[in-house]
Amino acid sequence: MEFNENLPIYIQIMNLLKSKIVSGEINEGDKLPSVRELSKQLKVNPNTIQRAYQELEREELVFTQRGMGTFVTEDVEMIKKLKKDMATNIVQEFLVKMKKLGFNSKEITEILSEWVEKEERE
């Protein structure tokens, strides 16, 4: 995996895992790969992976069981909330960019619904 954003790697790994959790690629209660496994897979320093896991744990999205590994929270509401928060971020970012291009709210809504319809037809 390439880490292209100008963010610390651990945050990019957190975001990667979060999108896997909300998209259902990783389910609630699932075991995450071990630090070493993920470190190999992503070719990233194990301490960086450890940091990403710690931060996810602080956000209560994952929990650690001694000797067993790290697991995704079983709290479905929490995952729903995360999904909503992530959507909000994307929408906000989109709106900022569109306004920068000079579109007003009405035009943005029009463009958006036009594309949603187009996507549905295809």
Place this chain on the structure above:
Amino acid sequence: MKNIVEINGLTKNYFNKKALKDINLKIEEGKVVGILGPNGSGKTTLIKILTGLLRETKGEVFIDGHRVGVYTKSIVSYLPDRNFLYNWMTIRDAFEFFKDFYQDFDEEKFKDLLDFMKLKMDMKITTLSKGMHEKLNLSLVLSRNAKLYVLDEPIAGVDPVARDQILDAIINNYNRNSSMLITTHLVRDMENIFDEVVFLKEGEIALMGNAEALREERGKHIDDIYKEIFGE
């Protein structure tokens, strides 16, 4: 945390030329440290002092609390930036050579690494490509259960597949009780495996710190910081 390496006020002169100027550096146990700089910045001089191949002009160097000498050589595993095996050797000869030479050489670890690198014991050194050479040398060096691994340009001049295998082997070898010091100018390829980075410019430390903290603070990849420091 314990320091594996401690360097205080290290200076190295070659006659009138100053290769290293007043270097101060500590490396903690369990850390992977990248020494970054272009050719001629002093990286190899620093490594040669740590491995006892050169003597410092001024300053002190401690490895695991000891001055560089017989003891430190027994706990430092060094990958030079050039080939160090004889042309008449097969891989098996090189393996026997290392096994005889280093008490901490782990046969099983070597055999696993050799498999991983897709190399065979009966291959002749002279028939190996550049990438295979680098993979063999690294396998030998990582098979020692050392406290400090010093890798000088481990991925220079190898193809992308070999490069990935080398990075994997380095990551697999990571453990909490030993440290790694890796020099490179291929920053983009290696920056994600470093805990700490040290930018060496004309024999002086231009910048050093935790890699993630630097990314956060500057909103940039380590590679971009490198270009900023060493670019025009």
